[in-house]
Amino acid sequence: MQIKVLTSVEEARSIVDDVAVLFRICFDRELDHQRWAQYYFLNPYGDPLITLGYSDDGVLIGHSGMVAQKLLANDGTEYPYCLSISLMVAPQHRGFANFYKLFSAAISAARSRGVPFLLSFPNANSFLVLKHSFGWRELVESELYDWQPDQPPLPTASILPLERFRLGDEIVHPSDATYYQWRSYASPYQAELVNDRLAIIYKLPDDGTLTVLDLQTEWPDCSSRDLGALVTHTGAKRVRMSGVHARAAGFDLANITRCSDYRLRLCYLPLTSDPPPMRFSLLLSDIF
DSSP: OEEEEEOSHHHHHHTHHHHHHHHHHHHSSOOOHHHHIIIIISOTTOOOEEEEEEOTTSOEEEEEEEEEEEEEOTTSOEEEEEEEEEEEEOGGGOSHHHHHHHHHHHHHHHHHHTOOEEEEOOOHHHHHHHHHHHOOEEEEEEEEEEEOOSSSOOOOOOEEEOSSSOOSSSBBSOOSHHHHHHHTSSSOOEEEEETTTEEEEEEOOTTOEEEEEEEEESOGGGHHHHHHHHHHHHTOSEEEEEHHHHHHTTOOGGGSEEEEEEEEEEEEEESSSOOOOBOOOGGGOSOO
16 A cells, blocks of 8 residues: 555645545445535645555555644633544455554654644444554443433423533533534534523434534433423424433433444544543534
């Protein structure tokens, strides 16, 4: 495998079609061109960092993306990092040697740029290799759950926009207009206060699944009622959330439905430092 590292928007634009072919081969679905543009052409937090692997005859067979982002503390302290995404090798070229060469080059490129740490939400196929071969460490592991009200639709008492696009006082993603516009480019997000109790950030795609990205409440006994009111307000078919957020909302995980066997993992790799203690939000992920 021959390695090439791209570090500019112009270079990233030049290989979109080749990456789309590789993505289709690896995942049997189409590349989301809006998200590609969001991560690499329109990113306000840094230039692209894309590592490519080519066969001896010049065919693209491997890809690893690093998306520049930052965490932000309430006092304004910034923690820049890269989110590792879309690690893939064409099936006929898969094997530990190619995988290791490709991802080692991607990590080295991030280190050369001065990135202090990496975050990732690896799938089941890559998680063990990242953990045992590259030293990645887990921050959060959780299942996903689906929930529907077990009673007739509830009337909406109050739905108000939140003043900022973040919850809590912990270190987490930025909350300004720049971040909101960038993060919402491919999929609009909502940040609302339901019934003066449940603060929630969510998205609602066309399939009617209201996906909870973050939530906070001091009244967990009322969460079913508040989420039910939000379902009525939005017309959603179901609510999907991580186990972390389900517990924060006061749900007993034994009494709600697992969403397939998918396991959500947030992992990190320190390059020059560990990440700071942070609030868990699915806005940190490239998956949601």
